[in-house]
Amino acid sequence: MTRIALAVDLGGTKIDAALIDDEGAILAPSRNRRPTGPAITPDGLRAAVTDVVSRALAHLPEGAEFAGAGIGSAGPIDLATGSIHPVNMPGVHGFGLVEAVRDAVIASSGEFDPIVRLRHDGGCLALAESWLGAAAGARASLSLVVSTGVGGGVVMGGIPIGGASGNAGHLGQMHVGELTVEEIAAGPASVRWAQLQGWHGETGEDLARSAAEGDRIARAAIERSAKTVGQALADASSLLDLEVIAISGGFSNVSDDYVDLVAAALRDWAALPYAQRTRVVRSALGGDGPIIGAAALVLRA
Incomplete structure (x- = not known):
């Protein structure tokens, strides 16, 4: 049945x-x-x-x-x-x-x-990716959304890790320097940063178009977001010994190489070899x- x-x-x-x-x-x-x-x-x-x-x-x-x-x-x-x-x-x-x-x-x-x-929704995303998606079969995985906010969830041995209150996985509220990951890397934050540098667009979609057309400020905003996410994930992987990280969310589509940029930043930032080996891939389940x-x-x- x-x-x-x-x-x-x-x-x-x-x-x-x-x-x-x-x-x-x-x-x-x-x-x-x-x-x-x-x-x-x-x-x-x-x-x-x-x-x-x-x-x-x-x-x-x-x-x-x-x-x-x-x-x-x-x-x-x-x-x-x-x-x-x-x-x-x-x-x-x-x-x-x-x-x-x-x-x-x-x-x-x-x-x-x-x-x-x-x-929480990040935990559900992580459970789905470990069941049917890009993290299927992984012993330890983290799944992440980069959109208007940044959030994620962790699965170990097929079991979602909720923590003491059920909220494990709020990667967006981790700090990189004095700001949180979300305050630097989310779509609206990246748009605001680009505007402060003199870019004249309004949305993440505008940012993607400008970068594709060769605008250096728009491209820098995308690289800044990906680097910040990668650095946070390097720390998370060092702590949790992650095998796979799956990335989704609207802003992760702002450039074709966004996930590759995140992966490169993770490898550069991670201090230990096992964390440097963590695979960073695009979500297989999307929205x-x-x-x-x-x-x-x-x-x-």
Whole structure:
């Protein structure tokens, strides 16, 4: 019998839900989303959760075994209480996301006591990459998003490492010098830096075009981002003895060689040979990683 999980992926701009089977395939008709945003309230988020969950579960195949619900959320999270404290949605700090999803599943499916598991979105991405993606088979891996923010997750021996509160993997809040990785390397931060150097574009897409056309400031901004990420990853690999690092996120596509630049910076910065050998690769799952990983929280338990 096919096992099906409900996956919920909550980010700063949207909440996604979908049904995913035990092979990691997304049931396309079930996938749906609603906007979130920095001004969302607890009532607004609860309504969005109820809506996306009910729409997804309406496509549960007859005869399939419902395995439960997995949630990946912007962090920090609190595993002990099932609540979230997302930096980019201050109005919902303390929101009981596990409870909201459980209530929505019960209301939509009639399940009396469904399994509901929570991780932050970087941890879900890492779990998906280690299951089906670029880190499959690796003994120790880290998966990373470089986008409007920078975040990631760690998997050891196929098990996601959450740490004491479930928040391990917040690489973007590590410091390189006096600034955090996110303050230097994320897309908006790179655009701001380039503007301060005299570049006249507005977005990461503009930065990519300018660099491709030979603009030296735009190219320098991209190299600065990649070098910072690589240096942080060198330290992470020295600490964790990582075999593979998979990189995704919109800003990682700002140049064809972005991942190669990160890998070179890691090798240059790492002090020990085992860390220098860490493979840095592009994600094999792209934007689907976090939602597939959310499903894996129940399908791979």
